[in-house]
Structures are given as structure tokens and as C-alpha cells.
Amino acid sequence: MNTLIAITGLGIFCLLFEILNFRKGIIPFTILGLLGVLALNFCEFGSTESYYNNMIMVSRFSTTFSSLFIVLTIFLVALSHNFYENHPTKISDFVAIKIFLLAGGVAMVSFGNLAMFFLGIEILSIALYVLAASERLNLKSNEAGMKYFLMGSFASGIILFGICLIYGAMGSFDVVEISTYSLSAELPVWFPIGMVLVTIGMLFKIAAVPFHFWAPDVYEGSPALTTALMSTLAKVVAIATLFKLISSLNFIPSLENQDHLSTFENIIIFISIASMTVGNIMALRQANVKRMLAFSGISHAGFMLMTFLTVATSAGVLLYYTAAYALAGIAAFSVILYVCKNQHNEDITNFHGLGKTNPLLAAILTASLLSMAGIPIFSGFFAKLFLFNQTIQAGHIAVVIVAVINSIISVGYYFKLILAMYSKEPNQERTGKPFLIYAVAMISIALNIILGLFPSLVLDLLN
Amino acid sequence: MGNILNQIGIENYIFLCVVLFCIGIFGVLYRRNAIIVFMSIEIMLNAVNLLFVAFSTYHQDAQGQVFVFFSMAVAAAEVAVGLAILVSIFRNLGSISIDNLKNLKG
């Protein structure tokens, strides 16, 4: 709870700083602030209380995920220094928006009431619409914003309808009450329908097939930093929320009662397989790196969805996977931000010869890509390992086989980028070594590897 | 209130709202003018709001009606952002037909 308040306060402060005309300080201040928030969040760690008659429920799940979000936001904020240095007027707004977005995210994982959940989603989405369209004069950015906005609000319409039906069925928005009702023998059919609608809405947010079409376009169009944000923070928030929604409303058991479970699981399996496959295969032929990562994100969404086959036990795995994925993503994007700083596009050609001009960054990008591809000692590998382990335990070995085949395909495009970096001659000289970018890249990849070497650190938080 | 509902029956409200909602959806699907698409989305939201109210009466419980305010506020905020984007698109493109937004693809 305090975390949420603190974050919001921080956002407001950012805006104030602009007014007090104290731009220089914004980034460091925010980072410090966020670190403080992180500390605060750790204090709440382990405690499970609910505030404002169950509007917010702080639980182990919410705190751990919130801290992940905060860490990611710290990185993103740090990156935005370099990103916005050419138009300083924007900086406070955009930092502030990111902070509010974080607030939305935290609200989403720690909701105790569907109203809070809806609010959170909307805060997040609206912030994202703004960020996506934030380059006013760039048509691409506008288009991205528009597409995201239209489809996003459509999706929130669906979600709202779902919530409404749930309410109709249960007569309450309170998670606890719903979860108790949902176990009762006979339920109006609206409840599952509502749940499914909400799920679909969330699947849109995490860009799972067939609700994924927006992702590549929006990722490509929006400013690189926003893309980074979407593909890491936003995706993680969405998947975490969906997970919490399904687990905390006892949706699975209630389905079991109406023996819809198998059908629901089939849906999940289908969607996750479809997402992996479509994502990976589509990524093969992409020239634009952001677009490629969008598709890779879709496939990762597919992987993450596999955790929904074992909701009861796989919170920790989900956390680990998201952490690994997001950290790798941050590292990758920080390099992309550096490379494509003054390019008008993010084509793979921009990366030619990076291995010669900036060996360190090239190494980091390689590492993060390898992590996404699931090569050992990078946490991406262990994430996949634990995921497969879980899924095989649940007896869905077929899904694992498909997943394996997919991770083979994925190597194909991840290595296209690596090849470009190492086997081509540099086609531009890259000047300057922006400290923050290097720092973020190194820290995030370091975290990624540490996670790989000591997976238990994170894994046991939720087991 | 309750008795009216008893006469009419909640199902009809649901059907009505579903129909409205679908109208909204179809609007979104088939209209190319961004403004009208917005409006269709609004229809969807309002259909839901109506259903909220209906349910809240059905359950004899105010939460639903409160929620409607939430959703209205949120919708307003959304549309504000949306319109802002639309304006800048209009500035750059001179049109607000969503068919012109096909540069990002493949």
C-alpha cells in the first residue's frame, strides 16, 4: 500500500520539479526515490494485509512482483536521460508518466477489488497510449499510438464487460468474496463467461495470439524507449496480473466444478503454442529490430502462458521467467537505444560491426539475446528449464516438445542480429559512451547472469 | 425497483446490453472514421454501464452504480487521450480515416 502511495507521490514530485525548473535533478532524484520505494516495498515484504476495505491487498505475490516492476522502472528511467536529452522540455512529463504507469502496474498486481484492477489497467494503458504517441510530429508514432489506443480501449471494453458479468454473477467486486462464491456448486454461467472475457482482454495486453496483431506495429512505431517499456514492464505487469486474477479468484477450481477445466486448459495450450510459433516464425523475416523483438515478445508470452497450466504451483516460475525475460530485454534495449540513437529507424543494418566499434555493448546484446534464446548460465535458460520442468510434471509433455522446437527456431533470428554485429564491417562511427546506458546495460545483464547462477534467490520467493 | 425487475427479468437487460455491446463492436469493425470508431467504443462502454446498473439493482447493492462512475471517468480520460492523438494525426495526415494508418505492417 505504502509503496503505491509513495510511487504516486514520486510522480507528482517529478511534475513539480518541472515547475520548479529543476530538470537536471529529475533523473537522479527519481532514481533515488524509486530506490527508496524499493526499500519500502521490501519492508512490506512477507506481510499480507488489506487496505481500504480490501481495495488493495498486499501479499507476497504482489510485493515480489512490484519490486520487479520497480527495478525495471529504475532502469527505464535511467535510460530516459540519454533518450530525451535532445528535448529537455519533455523529460519531466515522460518520467512522471512512467512513474504513474508503474503506479498502475503496482495497483494491478495488488488489487483486492475488481474496481482497483480496472483502474490499474486503465492507468497503465492510458499512460502507454500517451507514450506510444509521444513523438507528435512523427507519423509512425502517431499511428502506433492510434492503433494501440483503438484496440486497447476496445480490449478494455471487453474487460469491463467481463467484470460486469462477474459482478452480475457474484454480486460483488471483492476478490475475497468472489473467490469464496466461485467455489460454490452451482454458479450462473455469466461468471465463467466474464472471467473468459477478462482473460481475453488481458491476453490482448500481453499480446498473445490471436490478439497480438497490435504488438509489432505499435512496438515499431513508438519511440524506442516506449517500446522497451512495453516489451518489458507492460508485458510483465499484464501477465502477472492475469496470473493473479486467475489464481486469486479460484477460477480454475470453479471451472473444475463445472468440468470446463479441460476445455479451458486446451484453450491455454492452444494459445500458448500459437503464440510461440507465430511469434518465432514471424520474427524470422524481420529487418527492424524492434519489430523482431515484438515478435520474440509474443513468443515469450506464449512461454509464460504455459505457467497457467499449473497455476497452483508455478507463481515462482512465472516470476523467474518474467524477471529473466525483462532483464534481458532491458539490456538488449539499452544497446538498441544506444545504437539507434540518431538513426531514423532500427534496422538490423545499424548494428553492423558493433562487435568492432563497441565490443562491450555487442557482448551485452549477445548475452541478452542468448538469454532470450535460452542458452545456459544466462537466466533465460533456467527460466525455460523450470518452465518445462513444471509443465512436464503437469504431464503436458507435448507442449514442451513444441516449446523446444520453438526455441530452436528462435535461435535463427536472435543469431541474425549477432551475426550482423560480428561478421559485418562497421557502417558508421559510434561516438560517446553514455554512462547511464552502459551502466544499465551492464547491471541488468549482470543481474540476469546472477539470476542464472543462483536461481534459488528468486525462485524460492514464491515457492 | 426490484419489482420492476421482477416483472421484466434480468435476462432481458442482459440481452439488451449484449445487443448494444455488439452494435458497438460492429461499429468498431465496420466504420473507418476514427471519430465514429470512438463513438462505437463509447457505445460498448455504456452498454456495460447500463448492465452494471441493472445488476446493481438486481443485487440490491450500490457497488455496481459506483463502478459506473469509475468507468465513465476512465472512459472520459481515454477519449481525451484518443482525441489528442487523433488531432496530431489529423495535423500530419490531413485525414482521420483509420484506413490511412497502414504504414506499420509486415
Place this chain on the structure above:
Amino acid sequence: MNVSTILIILLIGAFATYFSGDKLAPKVALLFSLAALGCSIVLLANYNAGENISVINAWITQPKISFALNGDGLGLAMVLLTAALNPVIIFSSFGNEYKNAKGFYALILFMAFAMTGTFLAADGLLYYIFWELALIPIYFIALIWGNGDLEERKKAVVKFFIYTLAGSLFMLVAFIYLSQKANGSFLIEDLYKVELSACEQLWIFLAFFLAYAIKIPIIPFHTWQANVYQKAPTVGTMLLSGIMLKMGLYSVIRWQLPIAPLAAKEYMNIFIALGISGVIYGSIVALRQKDVKKLLAYSSLAHVGLIAAASYTLTLDGLRGAVLQMIAHGFVVVGLFYAAEIIFRRYETRNISEMGGIRSQSPKFASMFLILVLASVALPGTFNFVGEFTVLYSLSQINIWFAVLGGSTIILGAYYMLKMFQNVMLGETNPKTFADVSVNEGISLVVIIGVLLFFGFYPKPITDLITPSLETILNVINKN
């Protein structure tokens, strides 16, 4: 002092090499590889003294993955092979100038680290991790420092990487499945204990087989080999053919057979036949190769085919012969590739037709090359003969025809190797001048030849080293 020391040395070595800068890198790398060799010899001494040099530490609790290294005879033998070849390989590269040498040598050491780990790992997942790690350095070595047209090279290398990765991922699935059966543990002992139905065993066996057949390679999974050997820098080729192939063969013995013995027994003949057809196929294809490295690639395809066939016999002789032959082949193939490199340094070509008449220019080199050639065709008195004899003998126990067909390597091998020798070394004096072998080059070759001849007449130390652990593995195989 336990086996982890050697890993640490190599890892530190990799970093030290990278940070020592391009000038020093080769020396530092050599230094550390020698240190590793020394360490492994000390370990061998301790092991023979009956000291326990294995390591086991808990690592990940859920699922139970432990950092377990198993220093038994078999593992040590392979580690010794790696540790002994590594300095030779590094030293052999001193004649060449590499741009960004620090990265190059660091990668070599890192690869040595990974491969050593693979040979030592006693935990399924740890093993898998090392197995994958070994893949990355060679990828970059071949990609960045390789030769030939870039696009071609890229195709070859990426194919190699994806292909091998594809194989090993299925192995990973198999491991996970096994660990489920072994209630969550990846430890090799637990995996050995797992009771599997025949059907399960078959699938597990096939999953492993895919990984190993691609790595070894057994036909028809060998398509990556020749191209990568040709494109990679000779050092990379040496690492690949000298040590990395042996990872696959070693794994067959250490993991595949004991874990799925029923399947191994059931389908023994099929897999032996595959291996042997590899022998014949490889030899025949080798006959008409224009590129020395490609020819050697196919020749080693033939040899490893024989080794694989031997290990699938599930007899003590088979396994022992396989291991002996692995080591012997490791040395001889490194020597041959090095010889090819020496010629390349002088003639700037790997095309056999552009060579010839070297013997009259550099008799020393010619003689050494001849010895290597003879070793690779398993002339008695060379280490390879010991291996090949044992291998063929074990095959003859299963079915005399296996021995006959496998033995055709004696004839075909002699055919293509001598043909190659004749076209490369003999004939009218070559117009291009061939500077006599330098001291550095000489040393590497002499060391290799020395090893081959010594163990050719006195293989006992190695046999005594490996036999006990092979027997234990056999006991696991025959437990039911």
C-alpha cells in the same frame, strides 16, 4: 585438490587471457593451458593414489540440481586428452597472426573449460550446461576467425549451431523427464537408478541419440561437419575434431547407455550398423575430396563412426576400444589438421591439386606427415592400432560381418590417405618454395607423434585408468 581446480584454472585463464591484451594473449593462454595440464596430471596422481577427487555441492534446491563433478578414470582420461591437446593446439597457432587475438585465445580457453566440465559433470543438468557452453565459443571462433567466403561461412556456422542445439534441446527434455522419474534429482547416480519401461527407455534413448548423433556425428546427421571443418580456422577445427567430437562419444558411454540400457540392447544392431555405414560412407566420400580439410573431415567421420559402433556393442572391449580410439584419434586428427595448416601457411591453399612435391623440399615434414597418415590408418605400433584392433575385435564378437565391414576402413582408409599423401607430398619438386618446418611447428608435431608411438607400444597406463570406471558403467547397464 579436486577436479574443480582444473575448471577454475581454465576459467581464470580465459579472463586473464582476455585482459592481457593482444600482444601477451597467446603466451598467457599457453601458460594457463599448461597449468591445466599440470593440474590434471597431479589429479591423475592423486586419483591413482586412491584419493577421492570428486566434488558434490548442492546448487539449486527445487528441482534438485547439484554442482557435482565426478573424477573417475574415464572422466580423467578425457580430461587428460583435453588438457594435453589444448596446449598443443594453442602452441600450434603461434605461427599465425590473429586480429583481436585476446578474444580468440580467451575463447579457446573458455571452450576448453566447458569441454572439461562436460567430461567431469556428474549431474545431468550441469553436464547439459557445460555441453551447451562448449558450443558458443566454437561458434564465434569459426565465425569471426574462420576462412573462406563470409556468407558461406555464416551459413555453415549457423547451421552447425542450430543443428547441434536442436539435438541437445531434446536431450534436455529427456533429462527433465528423467529427473521427474528420479523424483526431482538430476544426479547421475539417481538417474542411473531410475526404472523405466521399455517404451520410455526407447524415447529417452532416441532423444539422447539425436543430440549425440549430431555432435559425433553419425550419418545421416553429419552434414554440418565437412563445411564447418573447412570454414573454421584450423585451431577451431582441431578443437572440434580433436575434443568436441569426443564429447559426443564420451556422453554415449557415460549417459546414454547406462540410462537406457534396455533400448540399447534392443536396438543394438541398428545403431552399430549406422556407425559402420558411417565408416564406409565417410571413407568413400573422402576419396574424392579436393580440399585437405574436407578430406580429413570425412576421414574422421569414418573413424568416429567406428568408435560409435564399438560403444554400442555394450561389451567391455567395445567401450575400452572406443575410449582408446577416441584418445588416439584426438591426437592424430589434430596432428593432421596441423600439418594441413603448415602447408597452408606456405602455399596459401588447401586444394590438394595445387600441392605435391613437398617431400623433396622438406623431407623432415614429409616424414612426420607420413607417420601421422600411417597412424590414422592404424598401422601397428601406433596408438590407433591398439584402439582400432580392440574396437574391431569387440565388433567381431557381436557379428563377424560387422568386423569385416568395419575393417574395410583398413583398406579404404589406406586408399584415400595414401592417395592424399601421394598428391600432397610426392611427385616432381614443387615450383613454389616450401620453407622447412620451424621449431614451433616441429615441437607440436613431435609431441603428438611421440604420444601416438609411445602408447602404441605401451597403452597399459590408459587401459588401467579407464577400465574400472568402464566396468562400473557396464554393471549399471547390465543391472537388469
Place this chain on the structure above:
Amino acid sequence: MEMDTNLALVLVLTPFLGFLINVFLGKSLGKTVSGIIGTVAVAISFIVTLVLFNQISSTGKAIQVTLFEWIQISNLKIDLGFLLDQLSVLWLLFVTGIGSLIHLYSISYMHDDENMHKFFSYLNLFVFFMITLVIGSNLLVLFIGWEGVGLCSYLLIGFWHKNQDYNDAAKKAFIMNRIGDLGLLIGMFILGYTFKTLDYSELKQTILTIHYEPQIVWNISIAALCLFIGACGKSAQIPLYTWLPDAMAGPTPVSALIHAATMVTAGIFMVTRLNFVFDLATDVQTVIAIIGAITSLVAATIGLVQTDIKKVLAYSTVSQLGLMFLALGFGAYEVAVFHVITHAFFKACLFLGSGSVIHGLHGEQDMRKMGGLRKAMPITFWTMMISSLAISGVPFFSGFFSKDEILMTAFHHSIPLYVIGSIASIMTAFYMFRLMFLTFFKEFRGTEEQKHHLHESGSLITIPLIILAILAAFGGLISLPGHSWLNEYLAPLFTKVAGEEHHLGATEYSLMGVAVLGGLLGILIAYIKYFKQDNVPESDENITGLSKVLYNKYYVDEAYDALFVAPVNFLSKFFRDYIETGLSALVFGFGKVANEIAIQGKRLQSGSIGLYLFVFVLGMCAIISYIFLAQ
């Protein structure tokens, strides 16, 4: 015991030492010195052999020396050890003896060659391996020597390595030998897992004590057959004989030492060594006899028309070897051994003589360009004449006794083979004297300046000739019909009673007569054809009819090329160009498919919001209907 070990080691290692010295220091030592070193090294082993011979023939019991365990195989352990018994020592005697003579000869013969030290190092290496082959205590040690001598013959045939034809000959020799070696290996395997040992003495024990189930007998026959294939390879029997004539590409001393006296007899040695195995495989013995007979005949017929002096000798060697195998086929091992020895004497002498001729004519080998050398090089002439008489089986020369015994044995077992053998020996007499007449009689047909330089070779060449000639003349004494020293000496080796002493009855004498007459007949024909009518073989192009077929060796080489080499090469090309490419195309295929799908997929990602939302709604409806309307 200790003493014996040291002796054995000295015996083996001195040639090896010589090899090392010549390899590493040869060039600096200078030609003569390296030559002397080589010769001395072999001479020493010869002396050692004499000592051992003395000891063994006195004590009569074999010396077994085990150095250390070599190869461990679960059910049979293989030591690196030596077995010095009557057979091996006897073999050593002429290997080292003739070896040292030929070394001596080579000092002068190779003196003009820049790589003389290399030549001697190879020769020494050869002797080393030959000794190993002979005194190995088990089949695998024999195999070391077996392949080792093969290697040396490869090196020496290709000694002038700038000439690719020679290299081809060398390669051919090595590979054909390898075919045999595979057979030998397989034979070993079968013996190995049938009797759990490869050690001669143990093997003998087991085989003699074991009681025979059909399976074992079968195994034995198969093993025997495989071993015989091995012997065929080394000893140039049909079908693996074609390498020997080509091997004449090597320097003449090599031909004398390796391809006449010693290495090619390794097959006979091996069979004799394993006589207890072959005795149990009677049908295999028959095969051996037949193949031997046929080989001797075929080779002899080819020999009739050859014009290259060394080729003639080469084919005669093949045919003589055939005769030896004929004897082996009848289990008359001692007879075969006897002929091996005598043959070693006179064939070595002949080769060296021809060498001296070639030397005198500066490398001319074509008999059509020789003639009338009798006056120019009398010693060469007389020595060769003696040897020719010996090989033609003229009475009281060594060849007479040995060949006669073979034919007698043949007569006792199978008349047809006897006939074949006799015909072969008649031919032998003919072509040998054809050679003699063409080379030494009438007047010189070479160029003027060759004629000008004609001279007798130096003493280093003539002395060995003379010694060998003497041996060729009187070598027969070691096994006179009636009371044969050799048979008694070798008796302990053989399981069954050594070849029953032919008590010289009427048959024997008549047989002798026939043989002698045959020999004389051959000589006579040659005399008439090449002395009286002194016609000279036509130059290659206008050779016709049967003689053309013979001159081209029945086109066997061509046949082999067509049957084996060509198909393999075709296969190799086919695999390389089609299978390989096909396989890799298959692998790349997966990637291609994925990419194709991706390209199609990009179409769907058309950028139109309408479409996206449409799919969205579609998906939603699908899901809901699947869950709720499905049942």
C-alpha cells in the same frame, strides 16, 4: 633366460638402431659410412642369429621371451613377446644373412643416389620389422612385422618418389597387402574368440587338447581361410599377386631382398607357423594347393614373354611362391620351407645379378637392348648362370632338390596339380634361359656409348653374387632326399609326422627323371629359339595374338580397375555430388520452410486496424463458443 632376452633384444634392436642412426645422422655421416652402419647393424643380428641357431639346434627347445603386456582384451591378453624356435631361427638365418649380403651390395649399387642414407635406413627398418614378424610370440606381434614390412616395401618401391608411377606402384602394393591384412585380422578375431588366445604355443595347446564340436571346426576352417587370404596378399598369390611385378619399380636390391628372398615368403612362414590350424582345415588346404598351382602356372606363362629383365624375375618369383603354396596345400610344410630357402638363394642371386647388369647399362632394363654381356661381366654371368640352372631344376643344384620334393609331394596327392606344377617348372626353365641368352649371349644390342662403358661391377657387388651363387649351388644339401637334415630339424614344429621320408623308390626316381628332362627341355627350347635362331622379342606394338595377351598379363590389372577401383570412385563421386548435397539441402529445407511461412505471414500482418480487430473478435467468439457452446 635373462641372457636370451638380451640376445633377442639385440637381435631385434640393432637394425632399428641402424635405422635411427641413418635417419637422424645419415646425411651428415656421408654415404659410405651410413651404408656401412646399415650393413654392420644387420650383420650383427646375423651373428646373434648364428648364436641362437647354435643354441637351439643343440638344446632343441624353443626360447620364449615376454617383454610386457601390450593390449588388454577382456578374454585374451596379448603380450609383446618373442618366440625363438627352430622355424623362426631358420628364417632369421637367411633373412639376416641374405639381408647383410644385400646391404653390402647396396653400398656400391646405390652409391650414386643422393638419398643413400635414407635407403639404408629403410632397409634396416625393413630388417627390423622382418625380424619382429619372424620371432613374434603371437599373431599380433607377427602382425606388427607383417604391416611393418609392408610399410617398408611401400617406402622402398616409392623410393624415387619424384616419379608418380613408382608412387602408384608403391600405393598399389600397400593397399593390396592391406586387403590381405584385413583377412589376417579377421582370422585372428575368429581364432581369438574361439580359443581365447593368440599366442602360438597356447594356441597349439588348446587346439590339440580341445575336443571338436562342428562349430569349432567350422570356425577353424573360416579362420584358416582368412589367414590364407592374408598370406595371398603378402606372398602375391592369385588374386592378390598383381602388385609384385609393379613393385619392381623399386631399386634392384630391394627387389632382391624384399620381393624375392624375404618379405614375400612371410605368407609361407605364417602358414607354416600355424600348421596345426591348417591341418584341421583340410578343405582350405585343398584351396591353398589349387591356388598355388594355378598361380605358378599363370605367372610362368606371363613370364614367358616379358622383356623387362626384372619383370621376368618378378613373375618367376610369383610362380615359385605358387609352387611353395602347392606344397603347403599338401601339408608338406618342411618341403615348402626348403624351397623358400633355396629360392631365397638363387632368386636373390638372380636379382642382384640383373641389378649388376642394369647398373652396368646405366639403368637399362629391357632385354631387347642387351646381349653379349658374357664377356663384359663374366662374374655376373657365371653367378646368374648357376642360379638359373638351380631354378630350372638341373640336377644337384639346390633348386633341383627342393622343386623335386614339391613335385613329388604333389604327385603323391593329386596328379593334375602335379602336372600343372611340372608345366610351370618347364616354363620356368624356358624363360630363365631365354633371359640368360638374351642378356649374355650373341652381341650387344644397346647404344654405342653404353657398349663403350660396359664393365664388370665392383667387388662390393660381385662378392655377394659369388656367395649367393655358391649357396644356390649347394643349398640343396640341407635336405637331401633320403636323410634330410632339415626335416629332422623342423620336426618338433609339426603336429603330424613330418613329411614321410620319401624312401627313394622307382616312382621317385622316374619323377626326378621327368622333372630333369622337363627342365632340360625348357632350356633346349630357349636355346633353339634365342641362340640358334637368335630371334629377339618384337617391340611392344607388333606383339600379337596369345603373346600379346600374355605380354599384357591377361589384362588382369585392367579387369581389377574396372571391377573394383572404378566403381568405388564412381560411388565416391556420386555420394559427394548427390547424397551429400541432398542431405544438407534437406537440413536447410526446414529453415527454408519456416522462412516461407514467415513471408506468407507478413501478408496477414497488413497493418489494417479493421482486420486486427476482426481477428480479435473472431478469436474471442471462437474461444467462448468452444468453452460454453461446445457441450
